[in-house]
Amino acid sequence: MIDEEGKPNNAKRIFAGEALGGIIGSIFGTSTMVVSVESAAGIGIGGRTGLTSLFAGIFFLISIFFTPLILSLFTQVITSPILIVVGFMILSQLKDIDWHDNVTIISALTTIFMMSFTSSIALGIALGFVTYSAATIAMGRYGELNLGMKLLSILFLIFLFFGL
DSSP states (O other), rough: OOOSEEEEEHHHHHHHHHHHHHHHHHHTTTHHHHEEEEEEEEHHHHOSSHHHHHHHHHHHHHHHHHHHHHHSSSHHHHHHHHHHHHHHHGGGGGSHHHOOOOHHHHHHHHHHHHHHSSOOOHHHHHHHHHHHHHHHTTTOOGOOOHHHHHHHHOOOOOOOOHHH
């Protein structure tokens, strides 16, 4: 699935599929990360064709009918320990943060704390982006903000103030 340089074959098609899946998923109110996670899980267990995705999709459709039963059986008491383990796995990525850059530290910690205190990944990420842009401007490094970061920060500000 990768070439001699270690890059994935058909990377543009892969990313276009991920983006399309994220867009369609968000329209239906699901997490956009599901597409990436399911693709990685399928590849991790040896799936090399579209059949893995096809069967995963079929099983997800079937699961819609069992959701009420599953939600009644698996309460927060059962899922909380799993979320704690996932949290520890996420925290292991803190080693990759540039701890010498104050802007990065402020935005990363804001993201982490707000995810924890608000129980919302989306809100934590939104505040992290806005904090990164605000801290970059406050440090006099406005030129480091590219157009994408500026647009995302504006959109996240609208999200934060109007809840859109």
